Amino acid sequence: MEVLSDNALMLKVKDGELDRLGLLFERYKRPLYGFFYNLNRNAELSEDLVQNVFIRILKYRYLFRGEGDFKTWMFHIARNVSHDHFRKNKLNAKDSIDDWQDQLGADENRSTMFQQEEELQLLSMAMDRLPEDKREILLLSKYQEKKYKEIGDILGCTEAAVKVKVFRALQDLKAVYKQLEKHM
């Protein structure tokens, strides 16, 4: 059976073959959920946001021209969905790097729950301590497979600026990781 590219599928959705969106949903529900979950650590909310992304894809399907990458377009929408949600609910997405120590007690319990994957859990905890913009750039880098130009399209900045943002975010992640390591 012919495997249609993301762009080809989305163009069919645009042309009225709405059922084709199901295939795109199957391809991207998990990365999208991972993106949201790593941003907000709320399973229910993350599912709501994934659903909202696909509602917006349907609503704005006429805007998809097929010139760029579908995944980039989708993450652009995902980012807007996430920002709109937090703006509406006036929630501070997460704590800044400065007050991570306040919650360390809770994290200690958490780390004992996942001893087998200690390193990854530590990393996950370090990610939680990063300011939202830094966490977001690292997650975009992960889900966009380090395509810095495409990430620049999503964030509205140059490829060089994205590289610097990723570098700074990794630097901060490294610092938090080392701090957490000392307390373990």
Add this chain to the structure above:
Amino acid sequence: MNRERIQELIQKYNSNVVDPSELKEIEKAIESGELDIAELKDLKILEDQLFRMEDPSPSLHLDDRFYQMLRSEIKSSTSGFSWSKFFTWPELLPKLAIAAVALIIGIGVGLMVNRPAQNGEEVAILTKEVSGLKEMMMLSMLEKESATDRLKAVSLTEDMDKVSSKVTNALLQTLNKDPNVNVRLAALEALHPYVNDNHVREELIHSITKQDSPLVQVALAELMAAIQEKSSVNALEKVLQNDKTPKDVKKKIKESIQILT
């Protein structure tokens, strides 16, 4: 920045002995593309770990909600007219565009029709330009191989209020030389409005003896009788004297001569 300095910075970074000013240098080298983040060992390990982190899975509840939403969307898109759909922006936009174009055309036509006298010159210039274009198109179409195209070219003159001598000469030439009888007859008909022009009248008379088609001969004889062109009698008599002229044609020509004399 030269490669040696970059290598030095990488080594210092990887040995954790880099100072803040050197960190700035590293940042600049990353920005310019001279240094890849992957060359910085600690960051590479961290990034790899981050990328390896398995994505959590959403519950089946998400699937249910998504497919329910998709089904209802497909249903509403296939069901007929709905006011809410009519007024959604993507649906409304083309309709608004068509309405706007129609409005602009309407205003334009209204202004043209009610144009004040001082703008009369502009209209005259425009009309002249349009006529010029039509003439050019007609003349180029007369050159075409297809008889249909040449017929179309001849019929274009019907829409022209005034034509230049170029057009009448082209029509006369078509009348005399076109290989297709229908085109020649159409050219003759197209020349009717210009029979008051002396040059056209003379050329029509000359054309009588040049024609070999009975239909065109009869049409020309009838036209001469209709416009009472007495000087055409000689030419008509020459056709009568020609042995090749069919009897019926001769009869018609005789009738025309009788009217003229």
